[in-house]
Amino acid sequence: xxxxxxxxxxxxxxxTLFGVAVVxxxxxxxxxxxxxxxMLPPGATDAxxxxxxxxxxxxxxxxxxxFIWLSGVARGDFGTSISLRQDVLGLVFNRLPAxxxxxxxxxxxxxxxxxxxxxxxxxxxxxxxxxxxxxxxxAALSIPDFLWGxxxxxxxxxLVPIFDISGRVSPQLDLPFVTQFYxxxxxxxxxxxxxxxxxxxxxxxxxxxxxxxxxxxxxxLKQSLKEVLDLDYVVLARVxxxxxxxVILREALKNAALPTLTLVGVQFTFLIGGTVIVERLFSYEGxxxxxxxxxxxxxxxxxxxxxxxFALLFVLINLSVDMMYALLNPRLRHG
Amino acid sequence: xxxxxxxxxxxxxxxxLAGGWLLLALLAxxxxxxxxxQDPLAQDLMLERLPPFWMAGAEPGYWLGTDSLGRDxxxxxxxxxxxxxxxxxxxxxxACLVGSMLGLIAGYFGGWADRIISRIVDVWMAxxxxxxxxxxxxxxxxxxxxxxxxxxxxxxxxxxxVIRAETMGQSRMDYVENARIAGYGRIGIMLREVLPNVxxxxxxxxxxxxxxxxxxxxxLSFVNLSISTDDPTWGGIIxxxxxxxxxxxxxxVFPLITLILTVLSFSQFGEALKTRFDPVLR
Numbered sequence: 001x002x003x004x005x006x007x008x009x010x011x012x013x014x015x016t017l018f019g020v021a022v023v024x025x026x027x028x029x030x031x032x033x034x035x036x037x038x039m040l041p042p043g044a045t046d047a048x049x050x051x052x053x054x055x056x057x058x059x060x061x062x063x064x065x066x067f068i069w070l071s072g073v074a075r076g077d078f079g080t081s082i083s084l085r086q087d088v089l090g091l092v093f094n095r096l097p098a099x100x101x102x103x104x105x106x107x108x109x110x111x112x113x114x115x116x117x118x119x120x121x122x123x124x125x126x127x128x129x130x131x132x133x134x135x136x137x138x139a140a141l142s143i144p145d146f147l148w149g150x151x152x153x154x155x156x157x158x159l160v161p162i163f164d165i166s167g168r169v170s171p172q173l174d175l176p177f178v179t180q181f182y183x184x185x186x187x188x189x190x191x192x193x194x195x196x197x198x199x200x201x202x203x204x205x206x207x208x209x210x211x212x213x214x215x216x217x218x219x220x221l222k223q224s225l226k227e228v229l230d231l232d233y234v235v236l237a238r239v240x241x242x243x244x245x246x247v248i249l250r251e252a253l254k255n256a257a258l259p260t261l262t263l264v265g266v267q268f269t270f271l272i273g274g275t276v277i278v279e280r281l282f283s284y285e286g287x288x289x290x291x292x293x294x295x296x297x298x299x300x301x302x303x304x305x306x307x308x309x310f311a312l313l314f315v316l317i318n319l320s321v322d323m324m325y326a327l328l329n330p331r332l333r334h335g
Numbered sequence: 336x337x338x339x340x341x342x343x344x345x346x347x348x349x350x351x352l353a354g355g356w357l358l359l360a361l362l363a364x365x366x367x368x369x370x371x372x373q374d375p376l377a378q379d380l381m382l383e384r385l386p387p388f389w390m391a392g393a394e395p396g397y398w399l400g401t402d403s404l405g406r407d408x409x410x411x412x413x414x415x416x417x418x419x420x421x422x423x424x425x426x427x428x429x430a431c432l433v434g435s436m437l438g439l440i441a442g443y444f445g446g447w448a449d450r451i452i453s454r455i456v457d458v459w460m461a462x463x464x465x466x467x468x469x470x471x472x473x474x475x476x477x478x479x480x481x482x483x484x485x486x487x488x489x490x491x492x493x494x495x496x497v498i499r500a501e502t503m504g505q506s507r508m509d510y511v512e513n514a515r516i517a518g519y520g521r522i523g524i525m526l527r528e529v530l531p532n533v534x535x536x537x538x539x540x541x542x543x544x545x546x547x548x549x550x551x552x553x554x555l556s557f558v559n560l561s562i563s564t565d566d567p568t569w570g571g572i573i574x575x576x577x578x579x580x581x582x583x584x585x586x587x588v589f590p591l592i593t594l595i596l597t598v599l600s601f602s603q604f605g606e607a608l609k610t611r612f613d614p615v616l617r
Contacts, residue, residue, distance in 0.1 A: 012457070019458035027474055142602040143595055144550050146557075150573065150591050158580055273463035277554050281577075291466050292558055295473045303470065311461040 002326055009322055013315045020311040021073075021304075025066050028300050056082065056301075069304070078308075079301035083294070088305035092287065096309065097180035098168055099279070099286035103272050105183070105202055106209035110271070111264070113210065114217025119253070121218065122225035123244050133218065140215035145274040149208035149281040156204060164201045166283040173197060205282045209274050213267050220263055224256035258328060265321025269314040350607035353600035360597060364416030372396055373407035375414040375567050380405050384583040400585045402575055408586060411567035412593055418568045419597070422482055422552040423545040429487035430548075431541050434494025439533070441495070442502025443525045452495065459492045468551055472560045482555055486548050494540055501533045535609055542605030546598040553594055569594055 053059045056079075057068055072079060078088035121133040143151075157165035169175065169182060173194065177185045183202070186194040228234060229252055237251045238244070276288030283289070287306060294302040363370050373396065382405035388398050399408040441452040468485050475481035505511065506529060514524045549569075556570025557577075569590045576587030 012454075015454065016457045016461050019454070020461050023458060023462075024470075027470060030474060139599070142546075142599050144547075144598070146550060146554055147591065147595055147598070150577070150587065151595075153577070153580065154584065154587060154591070158584055269460075273465060276463050276465040276469075277557075280558060288463070288466065291463075292469060295466075295469050296558075296560075298473070307462065307466065307470075310463045310466065314461045314463075 002323075005326060006323060009319055013319055016315055017308070017311055021070065021308060022066070024304055024307045025069065026062070028303055029062050029065070056080070069301075073308070078305040081294075081299055081302040083297040083299040083302070088301050091290070091302065092305050092309050094180055095285065095287040095290050098182070098284065099272070099275050099288060101181060101183045102202055102206055102279070102284065102286060103209070103268075103275055105199075106206040106271055107213070107264075107268055109206055110210040110213035110217060114214035115221060117214070117218040118221035118225060119245075119248055121222040122229065122248060122252075125226055125229075130222075133222070137215035137218045140211045141219070143212070145208045145212060145271075146277050146281065148211050149205065149278050152204045152208055153281070163204050165204060166201075168198070168201055168285045169194070170197050170201075201282075201284070205275075205278045205284055208278050208281075209271050213264070213271050216267055217260060217264060221256060221260045224259050225252050228252040228256045258325070261328070262321060262325050265317055265324075269317050272310070272313060272317075347607075349603050353603040353607070356596050356600045357604065360416050360593070361420055363413050364420050367413045367417055371407075371410035371413045372398065373410040375406060375410040376565065378404040378406055384579070386583075387585050387589075399589050400583065402572070402586045403579050403583065406567075408572070408589055411572055412569070412590060415567040415569045415572060415590070416593075418479065418566060419549050419552060421479065422486065423548045423601075426483045426486035426490070426548040426551075427541055427544040429483065430490040430544055431494050431537060433487065434491035435498045435533075435537050437491070438495040438498030439502050439525055439530065442499040443506050443529060444521070445503075449499070452499070456492045456495055459489070462489075464489050465551075465554060468555060469558060469560055472555055477560055482552055485555075486551050489551075490544060490547065493544060494537065497536055497540060498533055501536050502529055505529045505532050539605040539609035542601050542608060546601030546605075549594065549597055549601070 050059070057065055060068070069079065076089065078092070080086065081088050081091055084091060117133050117137065121130045124130050140148075153165050156163045164170070175182070175194070176189065176191070179185050183195065183198050186192070186198060225248060229248070234247055234251050237247050242250065275286060276291060278284070279286040279289040280292055287309070291303070291306045291310075293299075294306060379401075382394060382397065382401050383403055385394050385397050385401040385405075386392055387400045387408075388395075390400075393400065397407050397409070399412070401407055402411070437452050441449040467489050471485035471488060472481050475484060502525075511524060511528055514528050515521075519527070552568065553570030553573060556568040557574045559571075559574065572590040573587060573594075576583070576585075576590060580587055
């Protein structure tokens with residue numbers, strides 16, 4: 001049953017990815033403006049242009065180009081970036097870790113903040129504390145990450161300048177890293193000075209990304225906790241003499257968390273989508289920032305590669321959340 | 336029931352505040368040439384980076400100060416509101432029409448129509464929306480109609496998903512069955528019986544989407560891909576403000592406040608309208 005569900009999901013995932021590839025391929029090829037003309041000096045002859053067009057395969061029909069590109073992708077060859085003249089896959093893998101670290105730190109913060117406020121709100125239900133949490137989460141939810149980023153830049157970059165508002169790491173530092181996962185590697189190497197520097201750069205973009213998600217987690221988890229808290233087994237635990245906090249943490253939480261989990265999965269993909277503009281805002285050297293440059297430079301192979309990697313990330317997250325839900329939900333596990 | 340009524344009463348002042356701000360901003364935008372104290376494009380390097388009125392060094396007539404080219408910030412915000420509201424209304428309505436129609440069809444007819452539409456929605460959801468918007472505007476060329484079209488192309492899925500789910504729920508209700516027995520055609524039932532019942536959701540989403548459209552337009556102007564650079568836009572002012580943040584914080588603060596108030600108002604307005612129209616809560 002579970003296997004069948006998994007295989008169906010895998011198939012739809014491939015169809016979705018194929019659809020994304022088709023859409024992005026068609027969209028960027030109807031674009032006016034010749035990327036080849038942009039990369040040549042003004043004195044280039046028509047023959048030069050034609051030679052370069054042939055080199056990048058732009059002299060063939062759209063359908064031919066698509067299948068040449070697709071067969072390359074199947075072999076792990078995403079083509080060569082026009083503006084940076086490097087292998088697209090290499091460029092993407094160079095930047096992806098920065099974006100993943102940012103997104104994961106933001107996710108952890110969102111779960112911690114949303115979870116804590118949900119538990120406090122459920123414990124203090126019906127009081128001014130809960131009302132305050134509701135107002136705060138309502139505002140956090142309505143204001144998108146782009147605006148939160150700007151608010152944070154003003155507050156902690158200008159008014160009280162305690163965090164860095166630009167870049168991923170201080171440029172004067174010597175980095176001993178062999179991977180692009182700077183944050184995790186600095187922890188593994190116990191170079192906590194570097195960890196601190198990385199976190200100081202990452203904190204504000206991460207908070208901007210985390211706040212809307214934290215608000216959703218807070219609202220949904222609080223709602224399910226309040227529902228669970230009226231059930232018999234919880235009342236029984238209370239009668240046994242557990243304090244309200246103990247009742248929530250030991251009895252209610254694990255049953256209330258399941259609906260939140262599915263939602264967090266979908267919302268996490270929105271969070272990753274938000275990294276594009278938030279990275280731009282904080283000049284953070286991740287995939288999203290590179291994507292915007294690629295669009296501005298009309299770097300077709302690079303745009304295609306980045307969009308496909310984002311799409312792959314999104315469908316993988318949805319797939320894993322779906323599987324996790326099926327594994328954790330007894331009704332689906334047996335039925 | 337009591338909770339619903341209490342919620343409705345609590346919503347009222349928020350509705351007035353939100354509606355008040357939107358009306359004020361909208362009127363200022365419509366009558367911008369009459370209300371704006373200065374020409375929003377007039378540069379004067381003698382007046383560069385003037386602070387807002389309560390600070391030392393402020394000039395009368397330049398209430399919120401000036402930017403690094405000496406242009407009046409308040410006038411630029413008022414004129415920027417024109418672009419923001421045009422984009423908000425046009426893009427949200429376009430996304431709403433396409434998305435709601437497809438959602439109705441998918442939810443009511445089911446079967447192949449539903450499968451195809453849902454698959455397209457899946458593909459759309461696999462794009463990072465901001466990157467998709469930037470890509471579309473780069474392809475369509477900068478300009479007001481490109482921005483509107485790009486937002487509509489991306490955000491119709493929001494309407495489609497919600498309306499599809501609501502329509503599916505409505506289609507199982509007795510009144511739809513009764514209409515069928517009474518001999519109404521399927522399209523007639525969909526438009527005359529089901530549609531009015533999903534309108535509250537559409538209206539609430541429409542208001543929310545207007546706020547989103549304002550943000551997307553600001554993001555596009557921020558990366559310098561919205562309309563021509565001459566006309567002031569909120570996102571464009573924010574981009575300038577981000578650059579001169581250490582010399583003139585007000586160039587970032589005021590457009591930011593304007594954007595936050597507008598987005599909050601659109602979402603509050605949507606929530607309140609939904610509560611008001613919702614037959615269960617009423």
